[in-house]
Amino acid sequence: xxxxxxxxxxxxxxxxxxxxxxxxxxxxxxxxxxxxxxxxxxxxxxxxxxxxxxxxxxxxxxxxxxxxxxxxxxxxxxxxxxxxxxxxxxxxxxxxxxxxxxxxxxxxxxxxxxxxxxxxxxxxxxxxxxxxxxxxxxxxxxxxxxxxxxxxxxxxxxxxxxxxxxxxxxxxxxxxxxxxxxxxxxxxxxxxxxxxxxxxxxxxxxxxxxxxxxxxxxxxxxxxxxxxxxxxxxxxxxxxxxxxxxxxxxxxxxxxxxxxxxxxxxxxxxxxxxxxxxxxxxxxxxxxxxxxxxxxxxxxxxxxxxxxxxxxxxxxxxxxxxxxxxxxxxxxxxxxxxxxxxxxxxxxxxx
Amino acid sequence: xxxxxxxxxxxxxxxxxxxxxxxxxxxxxxxxxxxxxxxxxxxxxxxxxxxxxxxxxxxxxxxxxxxxxxxxxxxxxxxxxxxxxxxxxxxxxxxxxxxxxxxxxxxxxxxxxxxxxxxxxxxxxxxxxxxxxxxxxxxxxxxxxxxxxxxxxxxxxxxxxxxxxxxxxxxxxxxxxxxxxxxxxxxxxxxxxxxxxxxxxxxxxxxxxxxxxxxxxxxxxxxxxxxxxxxxxxxxxxxxxxxxxxxxxxxxxxxxxxxxxxxxxxxxxxxxxxxxxxxxxxxxxxxxxxxxxxxxxxxxxxxxxxxxxxxxxxxxxxxxxxxxxxxxxxxxxxxxxxxxxxxxxxxxxxx
DNA sequence: TTGAAAGCGCTAACAC
DNA sequence: GTGTTAGCGCTTTCAA
Numbered sequence: 001x002x003x004x005x006x007x008x009x010x011x012x013x014x015x016x017x018x019x020x021x022x023x024x025x026x027x028x029x030x031x032x033x034x035x036x037x038x039x040x041x042x043x044x045x046x047x048x049x050x051x052x053x054x055x056x057x058x059x060x061x062x063x064x065x066x067x068x069x070x071x072x073x074x075x076x077x078x079x080x081x082x083x084x085x086x087x088x089x090x091x092x093x094x095x096x097x098x099x100x101x102x103x104x105x106x107x108x109x110x111x112x113x114x115x116x117x118x119x120x121x122x123x124x125x126x127x128x129x130x131x132x133x134x135x136x137x138x139x140x141x142x143x144x145x146x147x148x149x150x151x152x153x154x155x156x157x158x159x160x161x162x163x164x165x166x167x168x169x170x171x172x173x174x175x176x177x178x179x180x181x182x183x184x185x186x187x188x189x190x191x192x193x194x195x196x197x198x199x200x201x202x203x204x205x206x207x208x209x210x211x212x213x214x215x216x217x218x219x220x221x222x223x224x225x226x227x228x229x230x231x232x233x234x235x236x237x238x239x240x241x242x243x244x245x246x247x248x249x250x251x252x253x254x255x256x257x258x259x260x261x262x263x264x265x266x267x268x269x270x271x272x273x274x275x276x277x278x279x280x281x282x283x284x285x286x287x288x289x290x291x292x293x294x295x296x297x298x299x300x301x302x303x304x305x306x307x308x309x310x311x312x313x314x315x316x317x318x319x320x321x322x323x324x325x326x327x328x329x330x331x332x333x334x335x336x337x338x339x340x341x342x343x344x345x346x347x348x349x350x351x
Numbered sequence: 352x353x354x355x356x357x358x359x360x361x362x363x364x365x366x367x368x369x370x371x372x373x374x375x376x377x378x379x380x381x382x383x384x385x386x387x388x389x390x391x392x393x394x395x396x397x398x399x400x401x402x403x404x405x406x407x408x409x410x411x412x413x414x415x416x417x418x419x420x421x422x423x424x425x426x427x428x429x430x431x432x433x434x435x436x437x438x439x440x441x442x443x444x445x446x447x448x449x450x451x452x453x454x455x456x457x458x459x460x461x462x463x464x465x466x467x468x469x470x471x472x473x474x475x476x477x478x479x480x481x482x483x484x485x486x487x488x489x490x491x492x493x494x495x496x497x498x499x500x501x502x503x504x505x506x507x508x509x510x511x512x513x514x515x516x517x518x519x520x521x522x523x524x525x526x527x528x529x530x531x532x533x534x535x536x537x538x539x540x541x542x543x544x545x546x547x548x549x550x551x552x553x554x555x556x557x558x559x560x561x562x563x564x565x566x567x568x569x570x571x572x573x574x575x576x577x578x579x580x581x582x583x584x585x586x587x588x589x590x591x592x593x594x595x596x597x598x599x600x601x602x603x604x605x606x607x608x609x610x611x612x613x614x615x616x617x618x619x620x621x622x623x624x625x626x627x628x629x630x631x632x633x634x635x636x637x638x639x640x641x642x643x644x645x646x647x648x649x650x651x652x653x654x655x656x657x658x659x660x661x662x663x664x665x666x667x668x669x670x671x672x673x674x675x676x677x678x679x680x681x682x683x684x685x686x687x688x689x690x691x692x693x694x695x696x697x698x699x700x701x702x
Numbered sequence: 703t704t705g706a707a708a709g710c711g712c713t714a715a716c717a718c
Numbered sequence: 719g720t721g722t723t724a725g726c727g728c729t730t731t732c733a734a
Binding site: 048 | 726727728729730
Binding site for chain 1: 649
């Protein structure tokens with residue numbers, strides 16, 4: 001690794017001059033010296049030392065992606081295609097801007113914060129963050145940050161959230177199930193704080209529109225760690241006979257659950273209808289293919305990055321809570337119990 | 352962000368002392384000063400500046416994951432569950448060691464090399480790398496590196512590859528198809544340089560064992576970019592009637608292809624048998640569920656990280672080419688054409 | 703157009 | 719035990 005200083009010495013010129021031609025400040029340096037320097041640069045494959053550069057300029061060109069590992073959740077968070085797709089979108093957007101991506105995952109939010117500020121991270125994308133964690137990060141980290149899939153119910157901090165119309169998603173799906181004649185619908189969530197809760201409010205709205213009561217027994221909260229998932233599944237199996245439809249908060253859960261219950265002898269959709277949320281490849285591949293709510297994840301990542309870079313450029317947005325559109329995708333996992341009451345406006349079609 | 356210098360001034364002591372207590376060198380500093388310093392540390396939430404630290408110590412605590420984006424391949428590489436799972440395994444192994452993970456993706460290997468050396472990356476995990484690219488990296492980067500899924504046919508450079516017994520995988524699957532009575536088997540790969548080629552040699556071995564000729568028309572190379580995939584699929588559809596079985600080099604391709612061909616009216620496995628490779632969640636969810644070759648991806652990531660950290664610790668391995676075991680997983684995507692010739696030893700069972 | 707010099711925040715050799 | 723000092727590789731004022 002050759003350094004600026006070494007090259008300056010070889011050429012008998014100053015480091016300033018070398019630095020100037022490296023950084024393309026052509027007006028500061030004569031044609032002739034520029035060429036001499038450029039020649040050395042090429043010859044020795046000079047690569048600037050990022051640490052030195054960052055230290056001198058007090059920046060880092062680092063964008064942090066923070067994912068809080070919930071110990072009750074994924075053992076491997078990248079396994080979920082939602083995160084995979086999102087990451088891909090973010091990665092390319094970040095690299096396009098000449099920035100670098102660093103991923104921070106931990107159960108311990110303090111550790112995450114330490115790493116973020118230690119690396120002098122210039123911007124943050126916070127995924128699936130709960131309100132308290134957001135505040136913790138915000139109290140130590142003042143640079144731009146964009147949320148994805150985070151609900152911050154209290155109106156304390158300024159924030160930008162690239163969200164989804166989750167309420168509408170919950171509503172659309174519930175309405176569809178009701179239209180299909182289902183009345184005993186279980187709602188399966190994996191927490192009641194984040195997006196799942198909002199989807200649940202949409203669920204409630206549809207029920208109310210139908211003049212139906214909200215029965216809390218119909219709300220099933222999955223405990224999704226590998227070990228506990230098994231336990232959850234057994235519990236769910238035990239009550240499955242009480243319902244005609246399972247409405248799940250993600251394709252992943254729907255598909256996993258379906259696999260488990262199939263092995264127990266339950267047939268889909270003959271014995272039980274099931275729906276997902278996200279519309280990823282799983283939904284298309286499952287048997288039966290899954291009726292679900294579609295969202296465009298790649299777009300979300302792209303938009304989040306766009307906002308972040310505008311903020312890094314100095315733009316100061318007011319609190320914004322984007323609700324990207326969702327749509328119902330009807331496939332084969334819901335059984336028609338009664339003809340729909342009305343000729344409902346579901347013109348959605350299988351992808 | 353408070354600095355060591357500032358704290359030293361506040362306490363009227365030297366930066367060395369502060370640095371010593373930060374780094375737990377308790378023997379170098381008196382109980383009393385240590386406490387004073389610790390108090391300030393806590394009070395101001397001191398976090399060391401990584402760039403400064405790295406510069407001073409000439410290290411980085413960075414492990415680079417390099418993925419060469421092939422412009423003819425994935426538009427979003429993380430979408431493939433293989434990469435997702437691998438990344439998850441690597442991430443946790445890396446963080447456990449107190450290192451940080453940086454992902455380098457590009458079509459341009461020169462750019463990747465620049466970033467790697469610019470960040471002073473201390474170790475590399477190279478995924479699915481071709482031989483030439485490996486040499487290019489190696490010519491500029493001398494620190495530890497571990498390959499995953501890379502075949503370096505020429506015996507030039509020392510290397511460590513955490514591979515799979517791909518030959519055996521190709522063999523097992525082909526033998527199984529032959530045992531099931533298939534004679535017109537298409538082999539679908541997406542390149543003929545890396546692991547797919549080795550799998551193909553296993554395929555050939557099985558054919559030879561059966562005294563069958565190798566017909567190059569049976570080798571179909573998929574061009575997998577989004578746009579071209581469609582084209583490839585049409586071509587494949589056009590020749591599908593010539594075969595009784597499609598042997599694919601990944602579950603992903605198998606499942607995608609199956610979806611396309613189903614839409615064209617082909618029934619699986621009645622009209623056409625199909626097999627995968629990897630045994631990820633797709634294989635289990637597909638309809639029919641996929642007969643495939645199982646590999647343990649998480650284990651691979653863990654082992655790769657283990658090797659890398661041992662090398663960083665100074666261990667100097669000789670060239671090693673691990674072949675992690677594979678096994679056949681029989682599910683429902685292969686039709687039995689004739690009774691097997693012998694009572695073959697497939698005691699593999701659906702997962 | 704060029705260069706000297708200070709500084710980014712931290713570490714480490716060495717002297718006290 | 720503690721402090722002085724130089725230095726990691728680069729940028730950046732400011733003066734020449």
